[in-house]
Amino acid sequence: MPRLCPLRAFAAIGTVVFFAVASLDATANNQENCYRDFQPSTGQPGKDVVWVPTNDGLVKRMLEMADVKPTDIVYDLGAGDGKIAIAAARDFGARSVGVEYNPNMVKLARCLVKVAGVEDKAKIIQGDIFETDFSEATVVTLYLLPELNLRLRPTLLKMKPGTRIVSHAFLMDDWEPDESSSSEDGHAYFWIVPAQVAGTWTFRGPDASSFDVHLEQSFQKVFGTAGPTKRSLTETSLRGNELEFAFNDGAVQVRVVARVDGDRMDAQVTRDGKTMKYVGQRKG
Ligand SMILES: C[S@@+](CC[C@H](N)C(=O)[O-])C[C@H]1O[C@@H](n2cnc3c(N)ncnc32)[C@H](O)[C@@H]1O
Known part of the structure; x- marks a missing residue:
């Protein structure tokens, strides 16, 4: 050698x-x-909310909470100087889009994207977050106001199940977060867009056995009953399109782990220690 x-x-x-x-x-x-042509100042007016940057520690924490990966498309709604879009691309390898109304901030953010060397991954667009289509996002980040989160909420809830949302400081009214984080850097809240599962479903197994389940839903919280005797569901959990629940069929506990796809669920049903594949269909 x-x-x-x-x-x-x-x-x-x-x-x-x-x-x-x-x-x-x-x-x-x-x-x-x-910063030669324009120096932003904290509290300067935006359209619906002023500019205050998220500190670097919390930017990292927010992107970690959302488990951002190179396969993600991260949208920061109200992007300011683009720091979240830049961090998502530079530190997590994701594609990112910052939507910012203030044209001076857009120019600054685009310049900072270039300096960070992430022009191929991070894009800053000038626009109003209430008029911009961000449906391609797999992760949405927010640092707005409670009433703006609430205005965005119907759109967020219509996004693909499993889309992750992180908000700095502000909640979504009665849509409780799946996770919260507090430190000296500030507060961040995390949600996963839940699949819409409410309704009555018939699950059919390979041996022609079947059972009905009635599901009610409040955001990611699911309640319901199963079988002709309408036994209450227990251990319910809904994360994106992954649904789990259990119920008692006589003395036997039945556990269901299902993937929701519109009006269909592909389920693993475990009864008496034996797991079988079932398909659930939502009734008309
Ligand atoms: C609190 S700052 C957050 C900046 C950045 N997301 C961060 O966390 O550092 C909110 C930003 O939203 C912008 N903004 C306000 N209303 C907007 C709207 N309707 N559409 C797009 N951007 C908006 C403001 O100009 C400001 O830069």
């Missing part, structure tokens, strides 16, 4: 350090250039 003489090794390390420091300098200089 060829060995590098110590002098050459030092030279090589020196070159790497030189380029790393030079590129940090260039980044700082370029960032400064972004």
Whole structure:
């Protein structure tokens, strides 16, 4: 194996350090250039809410709560200087879109996207969050106001089941979060868009056995009954399109783990320690 003489090794390390420091300098200089024409100030008016940036620690926490992956499309509604869109692309490898109304902030955010070297992944669009189609998002981030979250809520609830939403500071009224996080960086709340499962379903198994389940739903909370004797469901859970529940059939407990797809569920039904595949269909 060829060995590098110590002098050459030092030279090589020196070159790497030189380029790393030079590129940090260039980044700082370029960032400064972004602020040459316009310096935003905290509390400056936006359209429906003023600009206040989320601090870096909470940006990271929010994206971690949403478990952002390179396969995700992250939309930050009210993007400010683009920091959430930039972090999603730079630190989590996702595609991201920041929607911002204020044209000065849009220009600044686009410049910062370029400096961060994530132009291929992060896009800033000028627009009103109430008029922009963000239905392709798999993750939505918000730092708005409680009443704006509530205005967005019907649209968010119509998104693909499993879409993740994280809000800095503000809740969604009676749609309780699936998870909350509080630290010195601030509060963040996390929701998963639930599938719509309310109705009466018939589950059919491979041996021509079947049972009916009636489901009621309040956001991600599910209640209901099963079978002709209408036994209450227990251990219910709905995360996106993954539904679980149990009920007693006489002395036997039946456990159902199902994937919801519109009016169909593909279910694993466990009874007496034996698991079988069932298909559930929602009745008219
Ligand atoms: C509280 S700041 C949050 C900025 C960024 N998301 C963050 O967490 O750092 C809210 C941003 O929303 C923008 N905004 C307000 N109303 C808007 C609307 N209707 N459409 C798009 N952006 C809006 C404001 O200009 C501001 O930059």
